[in-house]
Amino acid sequence: MKFLISLAFKNLTRYRRRTLITAGAIAVGIMMFIMIDSMLRGAEYESVRNLKWYETASARIYNSEYWENRHQMPLDINITDYKEKVQKLEEKGYTAAPRISFSGELILNVIDFGEDGSMPIEVTAIDPQRDFEVFHFKDTLVEGRFLQPGEDGILLGSWFAEDIGAKVGAWVTVVTRGNGGFYQSMDLEIVGILNCPNPNVNRSLLMMPISTASDYLEMEGAATEINIRLADNANVKAETAKIKSITGNNSLSVYSWEDLAFDFLAIAEAKRGGSSMILVLIFIIAAVGISNTMLMAIFERTRELGMMRALGMSDSSIRLTFMFEAMGIGLIGSIMGVTLGICINFYVVNVGFDFGFMLRDIDIGYRIQSVMRGVWNFDTTAIAFLAGIIITTIVALLPTRRALRMDIPSCLRS
Amino acid sequence: MIKIDKVIKNYQNGETEVKALRGVSLEIQKGEFTSIAGPSGSGKTTLLNLIGCIDKLDLGEISIKGEKVSSMNKKEKTSFRRQNLGFIFQTYNLIPVLSAYENVAFVLSLLDVSEKDVHTRTMNVLKEVGLEGMEDRKPAKLSGGQQQRVAIARALVKDPEIVLADEPTANLDSTTGEDILKLMKSMNEKLGTTFIFSTHDPMVMDYAGRIVLLHDGLIKSDKNRR
Numbered sequence: 001m002k003f004l005i006s007l008a009f010k011n012l013t014r015y016r017r018r019t020l021i022t023a024g025a026i027a028v029g030i031m032m033f034i035m036i037d038s039m040l041r042g043a044e045y046e047s048v049r050n051l052k053w054y055e056t057a058s059a060r061i062y063n064s065e066y067w068e069n070r071h072q073m074p075l076d077i078n079i080t081d082y083k084e085k086v087q088k089l090e091e092k093g094y095t096a097a098p099r100i101s102f103s104g105e106l107i108l109n110v111i112d113f114g115e116d117g118s119m120p121i122e123v124t125a126i127d128p129q130r131d132f133e134v135f136h137f138k139d140t141l142v143e144g145r146f147l148q149p150g151e152d153g154i155l156l157g158s159w160f161a162e163d164i165g166a167k168v169g170a171w172v173t174v175v176t177r178g179n180g181g182f183y184q185s186m187d188l189e190i191v192g193i194l195n196c197p198n199p200n201v202n203r204s205l206l207m208m209p210i211s212t213a214s215d216y217l218e219m220e221g222a223a224t225e226i227n228i229r230l231a232d233n234a235n236v237k238a239e240t241a242k243i244k245s246i247t248g249n250n251s252l253s254v255y256s257w258e259d260l261a262f263d264f265l266a267i268a269e270a271k272r273g274g275s276s277m278i279l280v281l282i283f284i285i286a287a288v289g290i291s292n293t294m295l296m297a298i299f300e301r302t303r304e305l306g307m308m309r310a311l312g313m314s315d316s317s318i319r320l321t322f323m324f325e326a327m328g329i330g331l332i333g334s335i336m337g338v339t340l341g342i343c344i345n346f347y348v349v350n351v352g353f354d355f356g357f358m359l360r361d362i363d364i365g366y367r368i369q370s371v372m373r374g375v376w377n378f379d380t381t382a383i384a385f386l387a388g389i390i391i392t393t394i395v396a397l398l399p400t401r402r403a404l405r406m407d408i409p410s411c412l413r414s
Numbered sequence: 415m416i417k418i419d420k421v422i423k424n425y426q427n428g429e430t431e432v433k434a435l436r437g438v439s440l441e442i443q444k445g446e447f448t449s450i451a452g453p454s455g456s457g458k459t460t461l462l463n464l465i466g467c468i469d470k471l472d473l474g475e476i477s478i479k480g481e482k483v484s485s486m487n488k489k490e491k492t493s494f495r496r497q498n499l500g501f502i503f504q505t506y507n508l509i510p511v512l513s514a515y516e517n518v519a520f521v522l523s524l525l526d527v528s529e530k531d532v533h534t535r536t537m538n539v540l541k542e543v544g545l546e547g548m549e550d551r552k553p554a555k556l557s558g559g560q561q562q563r564v565a566i567a568r569a570l571v572k573d574p575e576i577v578l579a580d581e582p583t584a585n586l587d588s589t590t591g592e593d594i595l596k597l598m599k600s601m602n603e604k605l606g607t608t609f610i611f612s613t614h615d616p617m618v619m620d621y622a623g624r625i626v627l628l629h630d631g632l633i634k635s636d637k638n639r640r
Contacts, residue, residue: 013511219511310466310468311494311521312492312495312521409469
């Protein structure tokens with residue numbers, strides 16, 4: 001065995017350039033694996049954070065009948081006396097913020113927007129004093145100011161504002177149906193523009209004070225939802241059960257962020273599958289390269305193989321020699337790949353790649369506005385390292401088997 | 415020691431069937447220094463390959479040391495070669511990445527020999543073939559004659575009873591070739607090892623104690639020159 005390992009190692013130095021090129025192919029495969037995995041995990045991690053921070057909160061309470069009708073955003077299926085419920089939750093240590101969400105029509109006037117127009121919108125009415133405790137809009141203001149309770153003001157997402165050409169100080173009219181079905185129109189001044197890292201929110205955000213909305217829509221102390229913030233390491237399932245018991249009301253249901261973002265989670269799962277396919281392809285390409293190198297190495301040494309077999313070396317020992325040799329190439333490639341992968345990942349984690357030019361207009365499912373950053377993952381690095389060695393060793397088997405099928409006289413004649 | 419009985423071997427060369435051996439019978443005794451001679455295509459290498467258990471015959475029987483090697487399976491033949499046979503090739507077939515010492519010691523690594531014994535036996539046999547002090551040289555740093563000496567050392571290091579050499583001097587100039595033959599002959603006399611070598615060179619045949627002349631797959635003459 002010692003001799004076989006020593007021979008395999010010495011054979012690696014026989015064609016140094018070829019060994020390095022093949023190891024380089026493996027290294028590129030491993031580096032790509034580490035980098036892509038890091039970016040995907042990073043995108044998923046950041047998306048989940050941006051979902052919780054700007055879209056779903058950690059958990060949400062709805063009227064039990066609301067979920068089925070949520071796409072219509074009905075105002076009459078609501079949480080009555082939300083203040084009392086929020087207080088109860090706060091007494092138990094939860095941070096909660098009520099919201100009223102409704103759909104309507106945004107009317108743009110010729111004076112502020114250059115031409116008259118309208119478009120369908122969804123508006124979120126927030127409690128300015130509580131909402132920032134649950135959501136993270138505080139640091140996203142890029143122009144103007146935040147909302148004051150009771151004012152006829154509105155905040156817009158920066159992409160949405162850009163799309164309609166809105167400026168702080170301009171006025172818009174929101175036409176909607178109030179609680180009970182009556183038509184209502186609200187003239188609201190744009191008081192601020194928010195640039196939210198969640199592109200879905202930034203593309204469509206319209207926020208107004210809950211007290212103003214409540215008056216206009218005659219909600220009479222009701223809200224359509226109560227959002228709750230949980231600690232990052234909280235067991236969401238257990239917490240939602242606790243929240244449900246605190247509300248003590250069968251007409252209310254508690255949904256975790258995973259329930260609310262099931263579409264994102266399904267897309268993320270599908271993307272993971274697709275990305276795995278790409279990674280498998282990368283490894284197949286590297287494996288073909290290794291197989292080709294081993295094939296060349298074996299056929300160049302056919303006479304040597306014939307000699308070794310004639311002298312009584314068993315097929316299994318010969319196979320083992322080539323496997324050790326391939327393992328050596330795999331080891332060099334894996335070390336190079338992991339080193340390169342770690343170096344590139346430093347950049348990916350700390351700086352990231354700016355896909356803002358693409359994400360501005362295309363919804364790729366991830367809740368990332370521009371910069372895609374990676375995360376460190378020891379498991380991936382270890383798997384990539386081992387895969388580089390194992391795959392290389394396995395693909396060497398096929399050409400070795402072919403060479404061993406030749407009879408000894410043919411090997412010696414070659 | 416070696417009994418070859420009515421051996422027939424045909425092989426395909428493209429679409430043509432070549433009758434390499436057409437019923438060869440021969441007995442070789444222990445310690446003989448035998449040359450299988452004949453022109454190209456007479457069946458010398460085929461016969462040597464069959465004795466060396468690296469090829470399969472079509473008909474007939476070969477026994478070595480009383481064992482019917484012609485009916486052994488692949489594994490048994492490998493084991494038999496490992497234990498009993500030494501090979502010397504025309505093109506030396508040394509492993510270029512290994513030193514002279516490692517090329518010789520490699521054969522012992524296939525057997526159950528202790529590391530200490532490997533060292534002693536390898537150094538002794540290298541000394542015997544006149545390569546003392548060149549143990550660490552790679553084949554590329556050795557002349558053709560020195561490389562063939564390494565190959566002879568490799569064949570002899572395990573003390574085989576039979577050494578088979580396929581045109582061992584064909585790649586060497588006449589002086590070096592003669593040196594190699596003298597070395598083989600001295601080993602044959604000193605160790606009592608049976609040497610069987612193929613050649614078509616009359617100078618090489620002169621060294622043989624016995625010349626078996628093959629022609630078109632048949633023994634044309636068998637002369638004992640002692």
